[in-house]
Amino acid sequence: KAGVTQTPRYLIKTRGQQVTLSCSPISGHRSVSWYQQTPGQGLQFLFEYFSETQRNKGNFPGRFSGRQFSNSRSEMNVSTLELGDSALYLCASSLVASGSGADTQYFGPGTRLTVL
């Protein structure tokens, strides 16, 4: 079974631009979560999508948004990029056997975003 895939792997943008990152979950997985990893901060939860609905949201500004499609693929968008948005953005998928319970998350390789 193929793992979680993320595209693109690397991206360079300038301040003020916007960016869209894509994530394809493991086949059959219905939940997709996004995380931001920066040095010293570890992984910070951005949001989770389940059945095309945002189920949870972390403490990030509204410039960060996402969506999920009917095939469970997800996109994340960051508008008006700032230098501090430079990070590794990780996507994780979960099977979600139950409604509100937590499941093991499987991560993709990440997208390295550099904002100049």
Place this chain on the structure above:
Amino acid sequence: DQQVKQNSPSLSVQEGRISILNCDYTNSMFDYFLWYKKYPAEGPTFLISISSIKDKNEDGRFTVFLNKSAKHLSLHIVPSQPGDSAVYFCAASARGTGNQFYFGTGTSLTVIP
């Protein structure tokens, strides 16, 4: 507010010995815990999980212990191998919050041959 803490940024262990990685948490609502291993330029790889109804879970060389009263969990790797050298993250999720996981800042493990 760091709800999951890994207070040791790094750990060095001789090959064949036991590696013990520690993790503390503050939220008593956390009921599901995961450990991940991460190599540079790769996403985290799932290692082992434990739910709050257990105090121990084993998978091969990896064992996770959970002490709910102390809000502490630990990952034991026995025996340690050079290929185990990586950054290890613990993560926790609270009851009823789906897959919103809080991660520690990681411990870099070096296994010396």
